[in-house]
Amino acid sequence: MYLTAQRVVAPKTGEIGINAFLYLHPGRTWTVPPNEIPDKVPGRLKKTNIAIPPPGNRIRSYLDIVAPDEISGEELKRRLLTFLKRVERQPFPWDAVEGACRFRIEMDAQLASAGWSKEVAALAGAAVELM
């Protein structure tokens, strides 16, 4: 699966919200996440949770998760925390493979300085609601 959540701001109204998307890859399994997912092959869009309708909204932050479709929420959380402990002192974007998962996170300086972990929690919360 490719599970992603992104905080967006509407250019005309300034409204801010988190949109989340779940793409699936039926019939595909992996032990190492394929390189083509998500940028070249996002998968087939299965579900969305839209707070601010696209298109054209500016992205302020995003969390990308590439993981086997059958992964449990608990396993995903464990992998995410392990990933975050590895990258927390590096500059954004954070991008690394953790087991069968790949995580990628980026956010603007204002969100990062307000507390990157709060933003990650907000994005992850919106994303896992789609699982």
Add this chain to the structure above:
Amino acid sequence: MSTAADRYLDLISGLRFARLERELDGATLSQCEEREYIDALDSFWNEMDHDEQERIESLLRDRMPNAPSELEAKDTDVDVGGQAGPRREAA
């Protein structure tokens, strides 16, 4: 760096991840759990002299991950069942 300073830095990171782990479960640390961290942090902080406290504050500022002022990306229209990604780099 003193042991107190090392422990202080470890605890700051520990508190951040404890909060995050709980938030990922849709909950928060209890006041009692927060209090335990804060009391331990205060204790290690008070063991340090002024110069070391200043060094720790500077180190924590430096540990903030660098981030761009703005991301160069916009969202895109997507349809359930489609295969388009949800964002693109701004032109």
